[in-house]
Amino acid sequence: MTKVAGRTALVTGGGSGIGRGLALELAAKGASVAIADILPDNARTVAEEIAAKGGKALAIECDVTDMASLADAKRMASDRLGPVSLLFANAGATSFERITDMSADDIDWIVHANLIGVLNCVKTFYPDMVAARDGHVCATASTAGLLPSWIPYHAAYSGAKMGIIGMMLNLAVEAREYGVGTTAFVPHGVVSNMKANNARYRPARFGGPGEGEVQIPDGAQWHAQVTFRPAELVGKLVVKAVEEDRPMVISDGSIRKTFDETYRRIVYDAFDFADAFYAEESAFTGKD
Template sequence: MRAMTDISGKAAVVTGGGSGIGMGLAKELARQGASVVIADIILTNAETVAEAIKAAGGKAVAIECDVTDRDSIRRLKDQANAAFGPIQLVFANAGATSFDPLVEMSEDDIEWIVDVNLMGVMRTTRAFLPDMIAAGGGHVCATASMAGLLPGWIPTHAPYSAAKAGIIGLMMNLSLELKEHGIHTTSYCPGGVATGMKVNNAKYRPAKFGGPGEGEVHVSQESTDVAASQPFYTPEAVAPIVLDAVKHNRAFAFDHPEQRVHFRSTYSDVVEACYDATQAWEDEHGMPEANPHGAMLLNPTG
């Protein structure tokens, strides 16, 4: 697999680039020589990051973008191309969080979390792919979460975990779809980064989902205990780790390798145990009867 060994001279777009992980990625991309489009639902945040990059000698432009809005994504693509030409690096990073039990969430709460985290990534990726395909290469890095890779680890996180797991599925399947075009994907699964989302989350909520608002995200004591057991890094500290994964076309980027033990205990071991149970059932009862037409059902000929 050909590695993208140099980011310098590439054009990149970072959604949610006005704060948190997106801010860290934007600054590191610029430090490594990329021209960076910083997209954010709060334009002043994006402008602050862009000005900091330019003051340090980098190239950056700020664009207002709501990833839950199709027209906003189209405008982002047009303005990004006008600023720096075809985009070769897409960092679909915009997101929102929630730690409420599912039964206590409103429809607007759920739809916002799923739309911004999963559909926002899908819209952003889909918008920029045609140009990447035409150019014969590129890279999409989507910010997922350890909550998506370890959905059985952090409590009261169900819609968020579901959306982030969807991102992982999207990126891994797209890697099959796009490899012939020289386009690679990475799912970044942060395991503890000080992003400020606990305080600022409600400010990013679009009006159609009942926002924006004020107030901190309520986190249950059980979830707080899990979080407190992990070190939290700064966005600037984790950004080089993410870009290293991108440059080497790795399927995943992690910032807490010690969390693999939780992958085993809350996911891998659980899945293996269920496979073992199914095998035991088949050993006792025999395999289910197979349809003689098999795979033909997927592609009927008439």
């Protein structure tokens, strides 16, 4: 079990949506929370919300694609709240575009804001947990990574989010040696301000920031019914999973059937194809 009370937690992308839900629940459970967000006003609003309820929180402006920015966030959190032993690498950005319509900057931003940003967070905070033989890392992926064919025009995003799942499940193997817990969080439908804020999350070196909502093109239809759950409720679910040291938590069990159908159709078919191919080759060559 991972204890939350009395620890210092850092939540990236903590100024809205899932990050805010995580921060509120961590504070309610007795953690001191560093709210790191590329939009500092959002981080301050959440920190003030926590303080108004008697909790302890610190707002930090942070860009997870920039290692120097993360180093500054680590220093500020440690100085004000104590060493970070609970990391929630939650910041991310999205896009709904055909890969042929995306510029090099578009792709770099999506991959860095999601996958590289999580790796940067792990590289910044995880070594101290290893040294202390204590702590927990939780990273936010997406159903788009678990079920990458679930929605079209999401190739760069799905690739990055699938990478987070793979990285976290692999990190669990080495983290276990040091008593450090890991959780891959796979959100499905969650109420957030992602569509409205997304363009503002884009750093200048990737061609941003911008304004306006994310536009979902015609034809980008979800291939499963989606229930959008409140971020505060999802935050409670994720923190509970971290407390129980669960290697993965999914925000909606209703996608079980879609997962089964997807992997039976694609992955199981690939297994069957390989088995059939080598069976035919063995018969042709006379070798087992």
